[in-house]
C-alpha cells in the first residue's frame with residue numbers, strides 16, 4: 281500500500297461490516313488463546329510443575345470419558361491417541377476462546393466469563409493431578425493473564441469506531457505477530473529451563489557424597505504429639521528465595537571464587553570441596569520474616585567445608601569486616617566477616633540430611649551460618665565470596681530496608697495446644713520449640729492465665745546451634761485459658777515481651793495461645 285492510499289484510507293474511513301469485525305474478533309480470540317496456552321505451558325515447564333495445564337486437562341478428559349469409548353479410541357488410534365487428545369484439547373480451547381471473543385462487541389461480558397471458566401477448568405485439572413504446587417497454579421494464572429491482555433490489545437483497534445479499517449487491520453496484524461512471538465519465546469525458554477533442571481536433577485540423584493547416616497541425637501525429641509519434629513523433614517523445610525526458578529547448576533560446572541580484600545584469590549570446585557572432607561553439624565535456619573509463632577524455621581544436619589578454612593587460605597586483609605556473597609542468580613547478601621572466620625560451623629554445605637542439597641535449597645553448594653538469619657548469610661547456589669567492608673557493599677535485602685547485621689533473636693513458639701483448640705480439663709501438655717542459635721537456650725518458662733511462671737522441660741541438643749523442644753504439663757479447670765511462653769538464652773538474655781514487626785531485623789514478642797478446656 282502506498283503512502284497516498286493509506287492517507288486516503290484514514291481520511292475517508294471505509295465502514296467495516298459487523299460481520300467482518302466479528303470474524304476478526306474471533307481471530308483475536310484464537311491468537312490470544314494460543315498465546316495464553318504457550319505462556320502457561322512455558323511457565324509450567326520452567327517451574328517444573330509435575331504437569332502442564334494442557335496435559336492435565338487432556339488427562340482429565342480421558343479419565344472422564346466412558347471406558348468403552350476410551351478403548352475404542354485406543355483401538356482406532358493406537359499410538360496416535362495421545363497426540364490426538366492433546367491436539368483436540370488445544371483446538372477446543374482455541375475455538376472456544378475464538379467464539380467467545382466474537383461476542384466482544386455485542387455481549388462484552390462473554391469473553392471474560394469464558395476465559396474464567398476455562399482457567400478454572402485448567403486449575404481444577406492441574407490441582408487434581410499434582411499436590412497443590414505453586415508452579416501449577418502460577419502456570420494457569422500466567423495463561424489467564426496472557427489471554428486477557430492479548431485479547432484486549434488485539435480487540436481494542438477493532439472495537440474502536442474511530443480507526444479506519446485498513447489502519448486497524450494493520451495494527452491488529454502487527455500486534456498479533458508480536459504477541460505470538462513473545463509467547464513463543466516464553467514457551468521455548470520455559471522448555472529449555474525445565475530441561476536444564478531435569479538434567480541437573482538427574483546428576484544430583486547419581487551423586488554419592490562421603491557423609492554419615494543421619495541420626496537424631498538421643499534426647500533431642502521429647503516425643504510430644506503435635507510439636508514440630510526436632511529434625512525437620514526435608515520436604516517440610518521452608519523454602520524462601522527471590523529466584524523465579526532456581527538456577528540449574530551441574531556440580532562439575534560449579535566454581536566458587538573468593539576474592540576482594542584478600543592476600544590470595546581462590547577458586548574452588550565441587551571436587552575440591554569433596555576432597556577436603558566434609559564436616560557435619562546440626563543447624564537450625566530461620567528467616568527474618570518469621571512472625572512470632574511462625575514456621576519459617578527448620579532444623580537439618582548439614583555436611584560441608586568450613587568457610588573459615590577457605591577464608592584462612594585466602595587471607596583476609598586488615599580492615600575487612602564483611603563478605604559479600606553472590607548466588608548464581610545474582611542474589612546478594614552481606615555477612616559479618618567475623619561470623620565466617622570465628623570457631624562456629626559456618627559451612628559451604630553440599631548435603632542436607634545426608635543427601636546432596638535439594639535444588640530448592642541451593643544445589644550444588646550453599647552457605648549455612650549458625651546464628652544469623654538467612655537473608656544475611658545462607659546464600660543458596662553460592663558462586664562468589666568477596667571479602668570487603670560494610671561501608672563499601674550493598675546487598676539485596678539491605679537495599680530494601682532490612683537490617684545490615686541479622687543476628688537471630690532469641691525466640692520460642694507454642695506448638696500445642698493450638699490456638700482455638702478444645703481439650704479435656706485436668707492435665708494439659710503445653711509444648712513447643714525455642715531457639716537462640718549459637719548462643720543456646722537455657723530455659724523456657726510458661727505462664728497460664730497470668731499465674732506464676734513455670735519452668736518447662738527441655739530436650740537435649742548437640743550444640744547451641746539448633747532449636748530445642750520444650751514441654752510442660754499444666755493443670756487447668758474447665759473454661760477458656762491462655763498460655764504464654766518465653767525463652768532465656770545462655771547469655772542470660774530473656775526473650776523480650778516488646779512486640780516488634782519482622783521488618784527491619786526480626787519479630788519479637790511473647791507467643792500466646794488461647795484454648796478451651798471442657
Ligand SMILES: Nc1nc2c(c(=O)[nH]1)N[C@H]1C(S)=C(S)[C@@H](COP(=O)(O)O)O[C@H]1N2
Nearest residue numbers: 518519520521522567607611654655658660
Ligand atoms: N540465592 C539465594 N539464596 C538465599 C535467598 C535468596 O533469595 N536467594 N534467600 C535467603 C533467605 S531470606 C533465607 S531465610 C534462606 C532460606 O533457606 P531455605 O530456602 O533453604 O530454607 O535462604 C537465603 N538464601
Ligand SMILES: [Mo]
Nearest residue numbers: 567568654655
Ligand atoms: Mo529469609
